[in-house]
């Protein structure tokens with residue numbers, strides 16, 4: 532029983548609400564990635580679990596026990612801070628070994644055990660050659676790995692990792708995020724892991740919790756969030772380039788409801804149409820991820836899908852990794868981005884047909900910015 536539960540948790544700093552009525556349950560042995568822009572409230576959330584920040588109101592439980600009034604040392608959680616917080620006067624080895632030497636734990640570990648554990652975690656994080664140095668002799672990335680090692684050396688109920696690999700170079704980040712996940716699965720320890728990077732969140736998290744200005748917007752797996760983002764902001768946060776948004780209005784055509792913007796009538800999925808018939812919305816916005824807009828449909832049988840063909844002129848395109856991002860504009864001035872395979876030719880100025888599958892379109896209520904399918 533190592534689940535972590537937040538019940539109506541609020542964190543205020545003076546008048547500033549950093550965490551706003553958080554209700555969330557992290558399951559036993561789960562790796563929950565908390566995704567949010569800087570200032571979203573991620574660190575404050577972890578610090579309240581660790582006990583280094585007070586909870587303004589609400590309840591936090593670990594393994595079913597309310598921990599609000601427990602001292603940090605009694606919570607059995609290990610936290611790696613984004614700011615490292617290393618002891619400057621002792622070696623890297625002693626910094627990592629530090630948690631095992633606390634009065635409470637020292638009796639369980641011989642000097643041999645400590646050496647073995649430090650070596651294991653230092654090798655895992657590729658800092659075994661730095662063990663004799665002092666923190667001031669390390670680069671920022673190396674300090675971050677020492678801070679991480681000091682956290683991982685323990686066997687707590689819960690690991691709290693605050694942007695644990697943010698200051699590492701891209702190659703090491705990719706390697707570590709994979710290995711941290713393997714480490715967590717091996718230990719079966721519940722882990723809360725914060726990041727500002729959606730790719731990192733999707734790659735490490737069993738589920739992802741999206742925080743925005745202190746409020747939890749959605750919790751789910753990669754598929755659930757990507758297939759049905761709960762809020763317009765999520766469309767911007769989990770895609771690069773961000774989701775395309777179109778202003779427009781709903782129109783009826785026979786028994787169908789379509790979304791119309793500057794000369795284009797987008798077909799919507801039956802599920803969205805049903806929703807729009809059940810409930811009226813003053814103003815809506817259409818959203819579609821660039822990766823779902825199709826340009827040249829070689830392995831996609833268009834006739835089997837409901838959707839909308841849009842003719843547009845390619846403004847420019849750029850290569851990003853293994854794909855091409857295409858920026859296009861219709862004659863009526865509607866602009867959008869699409870993704871294409873590298874081999875697809877789309878020189879600037881060329882006219883192309885883009886397919887918008889109805890199943891990939893999202894409709895957001897412009898007042899609450901929420902996905903109409905997820906509103907009560």
Ligand SMILES: Nc1ncnc2c1ncn2[C@@H]1O[C@H](COP(=O)(O)OP(=O)(O)OP(=O)(O)O)[C@@H](O)[C@H]1O
Nearest residue numbers: 544547549567568569570571572573574575576727
């Ligand atoms: N000790 C503090 N005193 C006052 N305001 C604070 C304090 N700590 C955080 N804040 C404010 O609370 C809000 C949430 O901060 P928090 O550090 O939790 O966000 P975050 O998502 O972790 O950001 P980052 O990714 O930049 O670390 C921010 O507006 C921040 O300025």
